[in-house]
Amino acid sequence: MKTLVVLTGAGMSAESGIKTFRDMGGLWEQYDIMEVASPEGWAKHPEVVLEFYNQRRKQLFESSPNKGHLELAEMEKYFNVKIITQNVDDLHERAGSSNVLHLHGELKKARSTVDPSLVYELDHWELKIGDKCEKGSQLRPHVVWFGEAVPAISEAEKIVKTADIFVVIGTSLNVYPAAGLLWNIPPGIPVYLIDPGEMNITQGLNVTQIKKKASEGIAELKKMIT
Numbered sequence: 001m002k003t004l005v006v007l008t009g010a011g012m013s014a015e016s017g018i019k020t021f022r023d024m025g026g027l028w029e030q031y032d033i034m035e036v037a038s039p040e041g042w043a044k045h046p047e048v049v050l051e052f053y054n055q056r057r058k059q060l061f062e063s064s065p066n067k068g069h070l071e072l073a074e075m076e077k078y079f080n081v082k083i084i085t086q087n088v089d090d091l092h093e094r095a096g097s098s099n100v101l102h103l104h105g106e107l108k109k110a111r112s113t114v115d116p117s118l119v120y121e122l123d124h125w126e127l128k129i130g131d132k133c134e135k136g137s138q139l140r141p142h143v144v145w146f147g148e149a150v151p152a153i154s155e156a157e158k159i160v161k162t163a164d165i166f167v168v169i170g171t172s173l174n175v176y177p178a179a180g181l182l183w184n185i186p187p188g189i190p191v192y193l194i195d196p197g198e199m200n201i202t203q204g205l206n207v208t209q210i211k212k213k214a215s216e217g218i219a220e221l222k223k224m225i226t
């Protein structure tokens with residue numbers, strides 16, 4: 001079986017009703033990144049940061065995987081599918097994908113602020129001031145903030161190098177190191193870009209652009225490669 005490596009971003013979940021970050025009306029138009037998604041913001045007003053992620057988590061509990069997530073899960077019939085996602089939602093997993101690496105953390109998990117190895121599953125949407133880990137320190141969202149390291153990046157680089165086919169879905173490729181994963185694509189292999197927006201990354205890559213929303217784009221990709 002060939003290995004299909006897929007890099008997904010916020011556009012993958014847009015059809016589930018989850019806002020992207022940089023599109024018109026996106027989250028970063030509504031919120032100041034440094035206020036809600038940085039260690040500085042957390043030090044200044046943890047309650048504002050918790051509330052931002054609580055709203056995202058509440059919405060996630062009310063959302064479902066879209067047709068695109070389901071189609072990608074189905075691809076496991078034909079390929080060894082490895083998904084690397086920048087998304088903090090769990091919609092790939094809920095659609096049935098069995099191999100998902102989260103680069104930017106997971107919304108449904110919380111983490112200790114004194115011991116990063118203490119990570120807890122959340123079965124409710126609200127994380128509050130006063131919610132503590134077993135060592136007595138405040139819990140924070142288990143997500144990567146701006147200015148923080150991306151611990152999963154070296155594993156992601158290894159995965160990219162195993163690709164026979166590489167697919168990019170719904171990411172503006174604005175954020176590093178995630179966007180730099182493309183530098184690890186084996187030379188010459190087919191690369192498919194699924195995004196309704198303008199993309200400009202064809203340099204040195206064997207790219208086919210499918211200028212469609214994730215659900216339609218993945219259906220089209222399936223016809224092309226299976």
Ligand code: OAD
Binds near residue numbers: 145172
């Ligand atoms: P962006 O909001 O930067 O980009 C979203 C991309 O999805 C754009 O290229 C859109 O054209 C595309 N898009 C919109 N609707 C779509 C649809 N229905 N189907 C397919 N594509 C669609 O989101 P990301 O690239 O994921 O990080 O952002 C990367 C990181 O920046 C996020 O993980 C987050 C953010 O700040 C952190 O918070 C650390």
